[in-house]
Amino acid sequence: MTIMTTVQAINDALGVKMAEDKSVYLLGEDIGWMGGDFGVTRGLYDEFGGERVRDTPLSEAAIIGAAVGSAMVGMRPVAEIMFADFLTECYDQLVNNAAKMHYMFDGQFRAPIVVRAACGGGFGGGPHHSQQAEGWFMNVPGMVMVAPTNPYDTKGMLIASIEDDNPILFLEHKALYGKKMEVPEGKYTVPLRKAKVAREGKDVTIVTAMKNVYDALAAAEKAAAEDISVEVIDLRTIRPWDRETVLNSIRKTGRAIVVTESPKTGGLAADLSAVISEEAFGDLKAPVARVCGLDTPIPFSLPLEKVILPDENKVLAAIKAQMKG
Amino acid sequence: MSDLTPERYLAMYRDMHRIRKFETALELEFKRGNVPGMLHTGLGQEATQVAIAHTLRTVDGLFPDHRCHGLLFLKGTPGKLIMAELFGKATGICSGKGGSLHSADATVNNFGDNSIEGSFMVTALGVALGWKMQGEDRLVAVMVGDGTSGRGEWHESMNLASVWKAPVLYCCVNNGYAISTAVGFSHATENLVDFATGYKIPAEQVDGNDLPAAFAATQRAAEHIRSGKGPYFLEYKTWRWQGLFKGEFRPPEEVQYWKVEHEPIKLAREDLLQREWASEDALDQIAQEVDEEIEGWVKFAMESPSPDPNKATANVYAGWEDVQP
Ligand SMILES: Cc1ncc(C[n+]2csc(CCOP(=O)(O)OP(=O)(O)O)c2C)c(N)n1
Ligand SMILES: [Mg+2]
Numbered sequence: 001m002t003i004m005t006t007v008q009a010i011n012d013a014l015g016v017k018m019a020e021d022k023s024v025y026l027l028g029e030d031i032g033w034m035g036g037d038f039g040v041t042r043g044l045y046d047e048f049g050g051e052r053v054r055d056t057p058l059s060e061a062a063i064i065g066a067a068v069g070s071a072m073v074g075m076r077p078v079a080e081i082m083f084a085d086f087l088t089e090c091y092d093q094l095v096n097n098a099a100k101m102h103y104m105f106d107g108q109f110r111a112p113i114v115v116r117a118a119c120g121g122g123f124g125g126g127p128h129h130s131q132q133a134e135g136w137f138m139n140v141p142g143m144v145m146v147a148p149t150n151p152y153d154t155k156g157m158l159i160a161s162i163e164d165d166n167p168i169l170f171l172e173h174k175a176l177y178g179k180k181m182e183v184p185e186g187k188y189t190v191p192l193r194k195a196k197v198a199r200e201g202k203d204v205t206i207v208t209a210m211k212n213v214y215d216a217l218a219a220a221e222k223a224a225a226e227d228i229s230v231e232v233i234d235l236r237t238i239r240p241w242d243r244e245t246v247l248n249s250i251r252k253t254g255r256a257i258v259v260t261e262s263p264k265t266g267g268l269a270a271d272l273s274a275v276i277s278e279e280a281f282g283d284l285k286a287p288v289a290r291v292c293g294l295d296t297p298i299p300f301s302l303p304l305e306k307v308i309l310p311d312e313n314k315v316l317a318a319i320k321a322q323m324k325g
Numbered sequence: 326m327s328d329l330t331p332e333r334y335l336a337m338y339r340d341m342h343r344i345r346k347f348e349t350a351l352e353l354e355f356k357r358g359n360v361p362g363m364l365h366t367g368l369g370q371e372a373t374q375v376a377i378a379h380t381l382r383t384v385d386g387l388f389p390d391h392r393c394h395g396l397l398f399l400k401g402t403p404g405k406l407i408m409a410e411l412f413g414k415a416t417g418i419c420s421g422k423g424g425s426l427h428s429a430d431a432t433v434n435n436f437g438d439n440s441i442e443g444s445f446m447v448t449a450l451g452v453a454l455g456w457k458m459q460g461e462d463r464l465v466a467v468m469v470g471d472g473t474s475g476r477g478e479w480h481e482s483m484n485l486a487s488v489w490k491a492p493v494l495y496c497c498v499n500n501g502y503a504i505s506t507a508v509g510f511s512h513a514t515e516n517l518v519d520f521a522t523g524y525k526i527p528a529e530q531v532d533g534n535d536l537p538a539a540f541a542a543t544q545r546a547a548e549h550i551r552s553g554k555g556p557y558f559l560e561y562k563t564w565r566w567q568g569l570f571k572g573e574f575r576p577p578e579e580v581q582y583w584k585v586e587h588e589p590i591k592l593a594r595e596d597l598l599q600r601e602w603a604s605e606d607a608l609d610q611i612a613q614e615v616d617e618e619i620e621g622w623v624k625f626a627m628e629s630p631s632p633d634p635n636k637a638t639a640n641v642y643a644g645w646e647d648v649q650p
Contacts, residue, residue, distance in 0.1 A: 073455040108419070
């Protein structure tokens with residue numbers, strides 16, 4: 001066991017897989033000798049060389065296209081899209097090619113790519129460096145989105161993602177890069193498509209992901225002081241999400257709050273609340289509540305950003321409102 | 326590098342007839358309502374397609390464009406499986422999921438069309454990169470129209486293929502128009518080789534209706550790529566018979582030149598006779614044999630069953646059939 005940050009855990013997962021499997025290689029902007037904008041690939045260029053840690057120009061479509069094409073012939077690429085906001089630049093490659101390939105050619109080709117992207121706001125990144133991208137991909141059959149919240153899960157799920165045969169968008173929330181915990185050395189995996197009960201409770205369930213898991217845990221702690229017992233579910237895989245864990249919890253508590261940093265309309269929160277209402281309506285004591293980013297772009301100035309994004313206090317207010325309902 | 330022997334020339338002559346007959350039969354079945362969707366044909370572009378088909382080996386990769394039904398079977402897939410796919414039948418090469426615009430065959434390294442025109446320029450780059458990293462001696466041909474040269478992926482692909490010395494054979498089929506827009510009207514040049522030379526890729530323009538010339542150029546290009554020198558760009562000047570959906574829109578002199586005077590099968594026939602490599606009778610005989618062959622494929626497609634509706638949801642994910650679509 002070593003204490004690792006999330007950044008180190010990602011780096012370690014990449015190193016473990018690259019050492020084990022020659023078909024694993026990395027491509028992206030400034031990921032080579034510099035080690036990427038967030039230092040995630042630091043040292044891998046020295047260890048594995050420029051053939052397997054490929055610096056590219058600012059050609060996001062070509063990064064994903066090259067990843068997909070090479071994956072079709074047996075490579076296991078891990079592409080870095082520097083900021084999730086830039087996923088629009090390769091949206092077509094992901095949506096129309098990677099995600100549809102296995103279906104449209106009826107299983108003849110697969111696109112086992114992992115696309116890592118740094119997402120999330122809260123640091124003054126402004127409208128083009130703060131985006132949560134998952135809503136853009138919720139509506140894409142064939143696409144998988146993985147978004148762990150701590151270094152242990154991150155390493156295990158990244159290794160599992162590289163080994164999986166589907167195209168995977170691996171979302172890394174910038175606010176979680178510095179989280180630290182003990183992480184085993186060497187190879188292990190954490191299964192995809194399994195949510196985790198991050199805190200057990202009996203009165204109300206919060207379903208969320210990424211940085212908002214920490215907001216929910218903090219709010220749950222405060223609610224406990226007022227005798228409200230909150231269960232927090234960390235989705236870990238966002239698409240397809242783990243219905244069984246989510247619905248079991250809601251059947252138990254009878255109350256549901258979904259929390260996402262991305263805008264409220266048409267995204268993950270909308271899907272979660274629709275499915276919960278469809279599948280567990282009879283168990284609900286109150287309507288499903290959504291605490292989400294507002295339907296605006298992300299502004300630059302921090303006090304403005306605070307208005308837009310969910311936080312611990314907004315979640316706590318929702319918990320209290322649920323208990324009245 | 327293969328020389329143009331009499332045997333080769335006659336085989337190519339036969340293949341031009343096979344494309345001509347295939348597309349003509351397909352047009353007829355389309356009008357009869359037996360072929361759903363949209364129809365783009367390769368009529369008029371047979372020499373270009375045959376020159377490419379006779380240069381690629383089975384191990385080489387192909388990304389066919391929307392006018393490449395002929396190349397699909399010339400790459401090695403049994404023609405009846407292609408025909409059945411275009412009819413949307415269960416026996417089709419993609420079990421009816423792909424159709425005319427997405428007919429791939431992994432067993433012969435046909436990676437399928439992508440009807441987001443031009444997007445697969447970067448997928449082809451990826452296949453080439455993958456094979457290069459694996460030390461494979463293979464090249465990848467990608468067919469792309471003049472009207473597609475405005476797409477970003479065109480340029481991202483050529484830039485990186487040049488930098489990476491990726492074994493890509495860019496086959497630019499310049500038939501003069503996008504749907505209705507002339508190439509010189511909407512692009513900075515009407516000689517698309519100009520783009521390639523800007524990216525420092527060796528490039529040639531060739532008469533795509535002159536079979537011996539197109540074959541020789543394609544052979545030269547493949548030899549360059551196979552010797553490890555990186556990509557090559559060929560611009561085949563040709564002309565498609567198909568006008569707009571509503572009919573002919575091009576000036577009568579232009580139609581007369583390409584469809585009558587400079588028609589590729591006629592040119593090849595005259596050339597073969599002049600070289601005294603075949604008699605009139607032998608050439609007529611070829612045309613007749615081809616007719617019977619293709620009629621057999623149409624019959625197979627007509628008589629094949631439609632896909633089982635239960636298969637509509639299969640293969641969205643690789644290995645995750647439990648996910649409810
Ligand atoms: C990205 C994209 N834009 C537009 C279209 C619609 N479209 C299909 S073919 C075509 C023209 C293509 O022209 P060209 O590449 O010259 O091919 P040609 O049909 O002349 O062989 C257009 C605009 C498309 N399929 N994909
Ligand atoms: Mg054209």
